[in-house]
Amino acid sequence: MRNIIIFLLILTSQFAAADEFDVAQFMSAHKLSLFDLAKMPNRQFFTNHRHVEITSGSLSLTNEWQNTNQTSLKIGNVEYLGTNNGEWGGKLEAIIDGERKELMKGNIVHLLSMEGKLYIIEGLAHLSMASGSISVIEDINSPSSPKLITKLPDAPKLVYLDKTRSDYERIIIVGSKSIISLGPYMTPTVLYWDAFWHINLNPTSIVRHKESYFIGLPHGVAVVPAPWGESSRYCREFPNAAENHCLKVQFYVDHEFNKRVN
Secondary structure, three states: OHHHHHHHHHHHHHHHHHHOOOHHHHHHHOOOEEOOHHHOOOOOOOOOEOEEEEEOOEEEEEOOOOOOOEEEEEEOOEEEEEEEOHHHOEEEEEEEOOEEEEEEEOOEEEEEEEOOEEEEEEEEEEOOEEEEEEEEEOOOOOOOOOEEEEEEOOOEEEEEEEOOOOOOOEEEEEEOOEEEEEOOOOOEEEEEEOOOOOOOOOOOEEEEEOOEEEEEEEOEEEEEEOOOOOOOOOOOOOOOOOOOOOOOOEEEEOHHHHHHHO
8 A cells, every 4th residue: 555655646746747847948948048137227128029829738939029000800790900009099990891980999909809798908008108998899799889897007018818717717918017917807906017028128928838927028038927826836025025935027038138238
């Protein structure tokens, strides 16, 4: 009996080790090294964009990224088209049988189809102003004026659907200076505020892999502990608190970034 227990413990530990993801090793393989966020310079970076994605269940990293001011979603014979022209504004339109109908004004960042509804995420970060909102069209097959659900405390940049939980899918928004979560009641919860990429780096992409969110940025990748999962090490303490058990936000950068900063 004792030998069986030992065998099961060894087998369990092997499966756990196989399921672990070595972030540092992955970054090193892509020639990225950990950067000291205390040394983040107060200037912008516009090159060497990194894009993260999940390919066949594995995290992958590329330099291919295309910035666009439009987002679209086709449902049956209806095509929704959102535009984002920054301080010059934007709008949401529905195209039916070649005819366009304006549904709302705003800088449309993302169109999300969930449970037969269309969620519209919009917002703007300009100078010292940053705000956004989420609206909904109750029947995605019948275009109508969206109804406001909630205001956002920051301007959204990226939207990601976290499917970790089995009971509902959580919307994750990467803002100009934050990460915001929305649960089934669409109430915003701030997961990360005063983000280090604010002003300096424009996020390109976000995915969740294992127990972390990975955010593509110019010159590197941010790693943010996710707050849900069996082995999550996410915490809300301030940067200098709970050093022994609180995993911090990390930024892995390429050699050129280090060279330009140092």
